[in-house]
Amino acid sequence: MPQRKGEVAINHRYCKRCNICPQFCPTNNLEIVKGKLVAYDRCIACFNCERYCPDMAIEVVKIYNVETPATG
Numbered sequence: 525m526p527q528r529k530g531e532v533a534i535n536h537r538y539c540k541r542c543n544i545c546p547q548f549c550p551t552n553n554l555e556i557v558k559g560k561l562v563a564y565d566r567c568i569a570c571f572n573c574e575r576y577c578p579d580m581a582i583e584v585v586k587i588y589n590v591e592t593p594a595t596g
Contacts, residue, residue: 527568527589528589528590529567529587529588529589529590530567530570530584530585530586531585531586532554532567533584534581534582536560538579539579539581539582540579541559541560542579543556544578545577548573548575548576549572550572553565553568569584
């Protein structure tokens with residue numbers, strides 16, 4: 525069964541590190557590290573970060589499907 529993956533782009537000039545987006549991310553893909561928002565590779569393209577960012581500093585720029593191995 526394919527799993528949706530995404531890639532997040534962060535505009536650091538707009539981001540004021542309010543910490544809202546990490547709270548809405550179901551995969552803990554976003555985190556503020558040393559005063560800077562970083563994105564990891566756990567994005568499932570749910571668009572919560574983009575939707576709730578008050579500064580419009582985040583965009584899901586790539587969406588693709590990844591095949592996951594069958595279990596059982």
